[in-house]
Amino acid sequence: MKHMALEVDKLSLSFGPRQILNELSFSVPAGQSIALLGENGAGKSSLLQVLAGQLRARSGKIQIHGLPGKSLTARRQLAYAPQFLDFPAGLKIREIMHFVMKLYNSSAEQLQRVSADFGLAELEPRPADRLSGGEAKRVSLALAFASNASVLLLDEPAAALDQHYQRTLTHYLEQLKGRSTILFVSHERPASLSLADRLLYLDQGRLSEDISQSRPHEISKLSFFASECPTLKGVVQQQRSGDYWELSSFDGDALVRQLVSSGVPFSHLSLSREALD
Amino acid sequence: MDVFGLWIRQFGQCYRLLLREQMRQLDYLFFTLLFPCLFFLIFGVPEGTDFWRANTLLASFSAFGVLGVVLFQLAVISAQERHTRWQSYLRGLPLSAGCLLLARVALVMSFSLLSIGSVYLTARWGTAIEIDWLTQLKLTAVLLTGSLPFALIGYLVGLFASPKGVIPLANLVYLSLSYAGGLWFPPQMLHPVIQQLSEQLPSRYYAEILWDIALYREIDPGPIWVLIQHTCVIALLLTLLICLRRGFLTRQAV
Numbered sequence: 001m002k003h004m005a006l007e008v009d010k011l012s013l014s015f016g017p018r019q020i021l022n023e024l025s026f027s028v029p030a031g032q033s034i035a036l037l038g039e040n041g042a043g044k045s046s047l048l049q050v051l052a053g054q055l056r057a058r059s060g061k062i063q064i065h066g067l068p069g070k071s072l073t074a075r076r077q078l079a080y081a082p083q084f085l086d087f088p089a090g091l092k093i094r095e096i097m098h099f100v101m102k103l104y105n106s107s108a109e110q111l112q113r114v115s116a117d118f119g120l121a122e123l124e125p126r127p128a129d130r131l132s133g134g135e136a137k138r139v140s141l142a143l144a145f146a147s148n149a150s151v152l153l154l155d156e157p158a159a160a161l162d163q164h165y166q167r168t169l170t171h172y173l174e175q176l177k178g179r180s181t182i183l184f185v186s187h188e189r190p191a192s193l194s195l196a197d198r199l200l201y202l203d204q205g206r207l208s209e210d211i212s213q214s215r216p217h218e219i220s221k222l223s224f225f226a227s228e229c230p231t232l233k234g235v236v237q238q239q240r241s242g243d244y245w246e247l248s249s250f251d252g253d254a255l256v257r258q259l260v261s262s263g264v265p266f267s268h269l270s271l272s273r274e275a276l277d
Numbered sequence: 278m279d280v281f282g283l284w285i286r287q288f289g290q291c292y293r294l295l296l297r298e299q300m301r302q303l304d305y306l307f308f309t310l311l312f313p314c315l316f317f318l319i320f321g322v323p324e325g326t327d328f329w330r331a332n333t334l335l336a337s338f339s340a341f342g343v344l345g346v347v348l349f350q351l352a353v354i355s356a357q358e359r360h361t362r363w364q365s366y367l368r369g370l371p372l373s374a375g376c377l378l379l380a381r382v383a384l385v386m387s388f389s390l391l392s393i394g395s396v397y398l399t400a401r402w403g404t405a406i407e408i409d410w411l412t413q414l415k416l417t418a419v420l421l422t423g424s425l426p427f428a429l430i431g432y433l434v435g436l437f438a439s440p441k442g443v444i445p446l447a448n449l450v451y452l453s454l455s456y457a458g459g460l461w462f463p464p465q466m467l468h469p470v471i472q473q474l475s476e477q478l479p480s481r482y483y484a485e486i487l488w489d490i491a492l493y494r495e496i497d498p499g500p501i502w503v504l505i506q507h508t509c510v511i512a513l514l515l516t517l518l519i520c521l522r523r524g525f526l527t528r529q530a531v
Contacts, residue, residue: 052369056523072283075371086362090298099294103287103371140366
């Protein structure tokens with residue numbers, strides 16, 4: 001039996017009356033890369049925040065390498081790069097990086113290498129509160145990669161990065177594939193999903209689909225006109241402009257079949273395929 | 278490394294990071310020094326014409342300055358920082374329990390030394406205080422250690438107030454404790470109802486200990502015990518509320 005890096009059992013989270021995560025359960029074998037997918041508000045970022053210890057679940061159980069998720073040893077094994085991160089005034093980036101690295105017992109050489117790859121050398125002496133969104137993102141990614149943690153939680157890792165650093169990110173994800181356990185939320189680049197071994201679809205805080213994939217090589221784009229769009233399984237990305245809908249999926253044919261059988265009237269259906277990377 | 282050793286090391290790392298952050302905010306340092314000094318200049322200096330009055334005022338206004346830092350500032354900082362992304366990020370780091378909170382409390386207690394120093398220098402310059410360095414040292418030590426319950430109250434206020442609501446709420450708590458505790462006027466000059474209330478407040482017992490030291494009287498152990506009791510009750514209440522807030526008593530998450 002393969003060693004589980006992460007085990008989530010009946011995890012529930014609510015903000016007041018709103019249920020964010022609803023008895024969510026799944027396990028992640030060590031070394032697996034998972035893409036978390038779902039519409040806005042499905043609970044993807046909240047799930048990462050709960051796993052990272054930033055939000056406290058109402059009930060449920062988290063285990064990291066078999067250890068309780070709250071234990072310090074388990075938390076050393078886990079690093080989180082949030083979707084957005086602001087740094088406090090009065091600190092320099094260098095000081096923040098050293099502070100975080102000491103908590104992870106990470107080496108200075110490792111930090112230096114990752115820092116150079118993400119172009120942080122020139123940012124290090126800068127006041128931490130004067131970074132752009134993309135620069136802050138590079139810092140948070142560098143901290144996660146330099147931590148040597150075996151479980152990485154990346155929330156929209158490519159968002160706000162320019163093409164050069166998106167390539168750096170992809171390079172890191174490829175290098176860590178099979179060695180680290182990675183959970184990432186991705187909206188902007190369906191292409192990055194080719195790095196995932198498994199896709200978890202969340203819908204209103206529940207796991208709606210769990211697809212293990214042998215790396216897909218193409219993505220299908222389905223476009224059509226309809227006044228409403230039925231709920232279809234396997235949608236990676238969904239965009240709407242008035243009555244015009246554009247859906248992305250790894251299985252375009254299945255999507256067409258679902259659309260037709262849903263009974264929702266539509267017109268001007270078009271299906272195209274695009275190679276990934 | 279053993280658990281305690283790790284905790285101490287992480288506490289030191291948090292303290293140094295917070296210290297750097299605060300030291301680079303010069304306006305914070307300036308007003309932390311200026312406020313108690315200005316307050317003492319306006320209300321303390323004109324009254325400090327003899328040993329008894331000057332030394333009592335030194336103790337009272339030093340305590341008021343300390344409360345301003347450990348209670349008011351801690352409440353405001355806690356409430357306003359709690360919702361920042363940086364604080365969320367810190368919560369996700371592998372830090373030992375309570376490390377960051379206690380580093381923050383230790384930091385405000387250290388910064389209250391600035392306000393003690395500014396009141397002392399103003400008193401030296403403008404009043405008839407007679408205090409030797411050993412007594413001033415003893416006064417400073419008691420001012421710092423005795424400020425713990427007020428730091429806990431400050432954290433409690435900051436934990437439950439909204440970022441905007443914290444300023445009026447912290448002001449209300451801080452000014453009420455100062456006034457009714459006898460830090461602005463001697464307790465016997467307060468309204469009889471306030472005098473009765475005063476005897477229930479930790480600020481009153483804090484002041485009683487400080488007055489004994491500043492006036493070279495034998496220290497009455499009574500107020501010390503009452504202040505310790507108040508500290509324990511506040512700490513217990515804070516722990517209970519944190520547990521309730523984080524759902525430790527109601528949820529089953531591990």
